[in-house]
Amino acid sequence: GAVVSQHPSRVICKSGTSVKIECRSLDFQATTMFWYRQFPKQSLMLMATSNEGSKATYEQGVEKDKFLINHASLTLSTLTVTSAHPEDSSFYICSATTSGGASDTQYFGPGTRLTVL
């Protein structure tokens, strides 16, 4: 149980285009989802916390107009990287917590590698 999927797993795009990444909780309802960014050989950096039906909370230094997050349902959150540039190239990972607030455990997706040319 507690499986999280991401799509796509890998995307290559041209500079200036927008890219949407989907994060789904497959076998549970997730009231809270998180988006992380990870550079090579580094730890996970939290970008934003997403709650179903409300606006995402962004971490300091993360541009909300650059990284649009939508958490439209209890099983789906999307991250859109707008007007992507080479410096946005990274490994993006989402995670989800089960609903009800009883568990603190975050279950992670497999990640999406974004390469901006």
Added chain:
Amino acid sequence: GENVEQHPSTLSVQEGDSAVIKCTYSDSASNYFPWYKQELGKGPQLIIDIRSNVGEKKDQRIAVTLNKTAKHFSLHITETQPEDSAVYFCAASQTGTYKYIFGTGTRLKVLA
């Protein structure tokens, strides 16, 4: 705010030996401590976790110990196997916040 330090950054052990990774946290309010294993190009997978009301937890070859007074917790892997090779991350959080503070990671290499 919370800060989590993780050591060592790299660790090489012979197959069959034990591996120990240690994390230290700063916020005494933290009460949930998960450990994740991340293989190359994949997302982190939860391998074990511990809450502050417990001093030790074991799951087959993996164990975690917590010292609340010293504010540190450790991951112990016994009888290591080549497939244990990966990057391991510790994290600390407070119940209800869901927000994790991650350690910097330990790259474990098990030599066959």
